[in-house]
Amino acid sequence: MKIKLRHLAGKVFLSLILISGLSTPISAQNLISNGDFETWEGISTDTGLDKGIPAGWTSQTGDGNLTLYRTGTPHKGNYSVFARNTSGNVSRMFTPTLQPLSAGKMYKLTFYTRGKGTLANITLTENGEKLNGAVATSPSDKNIFASPSMLNKEYNNGKEWEKQEYTFTIQTDGIYKLIFWPKSTAGTDGETSDYFLLDDIELVEFVDETICTLSEIIVKGSTLKEFDPGILTYNITLAKGAAIPKVTATPADTKASVKITAATKIDGTEPERTTTINVTAADGISTREYKIIFEESNEILREGFASEDRPEKFTYPNKTNWIIDANAAQNNGVFFGNNSIRPKGSDFTDDYFTIDNCTSAGILSFYLKNRGDNANAILTVSYQKTSDSNNWIELKTIPDSEIGTSYEKISLPINSGEPVNIKFHIQKTAGLIGYNIDDISLTPFIATKQENEKTGKDIVFANGNTIHLQTSIPTNYTLYNINGQICTTGNVSGEYTLSVDTAGMYIISLQNANGKSVHKIIIP
Structure with missing residues (x-):
């Protein structure tokens, strides 16, 4: 009826x-x-x-x-x-x-x-x-x-x-x-x-002139996917030292007004890291406040492709060969952002983009997805020290035959000892796509036992061929060799030791309720 x-x-x-x-x-x-x-x-x-x-x-x-x-x-x-x-x-x-x-x-x-x-x-x-x-x-x-x-x-x-x-x-x-x-x-x-x-x-x-809710929140050009008009507080993690993103919002009632007060410091107190959105209904009386609380990670790079614009530090020799893909089905969604990056399905067969001037070496992680279009794509990931612009050091070459049609995480250690540029180089069949890449991060090494003892963080150090771990809360660990291969994983709380048979450099990643840390270990 x-x-x-x-x-x-x-x-x-x-x-x-x-x-x-x-x-x-x-x-x-x-x-x-x-x-x-x-x-x-x-x-x-x-x-x-x-x-x-x-x-x-x-x-x-x-x-x-x-x-x-x-x-x-x-x-x-x-x-x-x-x-x-x-x-x-x-x-x-x-x-x-x-x-x-x-x-x-x-x-x-x-x-x-x-x-x-x-x-x-x-x-x-x-x-x-x-x-x-x-x-x-x-x-x-x-x-x-x-x-x-x-x-x-x-x-x-x-x-x-x-x-x-x-x-x-x-x-x-x-x-x-x-x-x-x-x-x-x-x-x-x-x-x-x-x-x-x-x-x-x-x-x-x-x-109803008392409506003081929002219909959407946009951060850095990307719609907040988990937004719900009844949920008033959201937390977004950014890379270390990142600029405060621009926040805009749309009221559910077009007659309502919106006032946004931006956060001021990514490394400040919670009020300083909080962007507030105040909505006043058409009656001029009813109000509601939403909060976006930004949190600074220890990652020096954390890119989830929130904006359809080129991310900061990304350089393309030929920008027309690359697309910030806004298709929701191609978004991995681990970091904040609704997009991913991919080659354009055009005639180009060989191109790259770089992420420039990453201020510290560490673990480079990203998620890779095969588009399943039989592009015979090959991704080569390399880095160069910013002090040596003529020498690219290859980290890994990944043919699309090794990657499935769902996102897979790739983690690669970069042992440069100084700031680096990172290159993602794709070769593929003309007219096809090959890969989507999303949620790229670079987590710096935490080097010494003494520094961690001063700060009260997790303690990791080597003694001979034994790696010592000391944590105050339950912690997941992953040990990588220099080639980025996983040697072992597990969970520890308190003191724990790992024996390593082969000499060389290792990377151990720790993840717990306090966050994530990455440590470089040398086994003589």
Whole structure:
């Protein structure tokens, strides 16, 4: 039918929500004619009361004995309506026709009650449908039902007027009529304070002006994938010394305003590392604050391709050969950022990009994915010391036959002793892609036992052919040889030793609740 429906306890009900001062009409036009009951027709005297019909309304007894009376006890103005039905069965009073209601729009129904009585329901149904009491309280494709909270609702307001207010959303354009179903109300022989009175019925299009949520947050040009309007705090890890990313946000309500206060220091206190987003609703009163807390890692490079622009430090001899791939299916998603980098599926067969002036050597890690397009791609990863621009040192050559169509992590140690440039060089078949690369990081070595003892961090050192580990909390470790091959992995808490049979340089990576560290070990 025409209104958004939901099922509950075997019945289909109109999605009406009781609200209290939370909305503001965008138009003061009442879509109900004579909802204030100031105009009447056919007035006659009955038991000392003015019996009649409010102009523009219809009264039908149905299975009850409904009679409408004009009273001089209004909520405001001169009159209200006394709906008498002593039978205990449902009757109905309704507006013959409303103005057309529009799909997707929200409307607010407001009315005032006084005295004592029961309404079997309040329904909104398409104009022209014939209804009876059974239809008003049972599922039917001929009717749009009110919410369960309105079904057989008892009112006992005494001499005070009480405001009732509901909202709903129209699903399909149409012309509707509004029906009140009095079921059991006081008779004319009772106390006048018990007369069930209705007044000032109003139906208006409205917008909720208290909405102070966001629909999205964008950091460094990339939408925050885990964003939820109800979650107010987010943590994003950045490389060591990284610039504070630009944050923008979109309010859920276009009439709401947004004020963003940027973080000031990546290595500062939590307030200094926090970008706040304050949303003020259209009412100028309702507010909500979101926080983006940036955390500095010990990685000197941490690139998740958050922006479709070329990342800082990346250099392309021929930029047109490379694409920052915004396809969500090609995003690995370990670091912040929704994109990845890949060769363009064009005629080029041999090209590279570099990451320049990485200020320290360490473990280079990245994720690699074979696009499965039979490009016969080969990736060669090399580095050069910034002091020796003529000499590239190869770390690893990876043919696409060794990589699957899901992302795989590659870790390579760089033992330069000084700042380096890193090269990713791809050869492939023309017109094909070959690889996607994502989540590139460079974690520096932590060199000495003494430095770690001073800082209270994990202690790693070698004594002969034995590597000693000392940690204060459970820690996962991975030991690599100089070629980046994994020698062993495990978990340790407290003191632990590893025996190594072959002399040479080794890299051990530690990961625990405090973060990640990488250590260089020499076995003589």
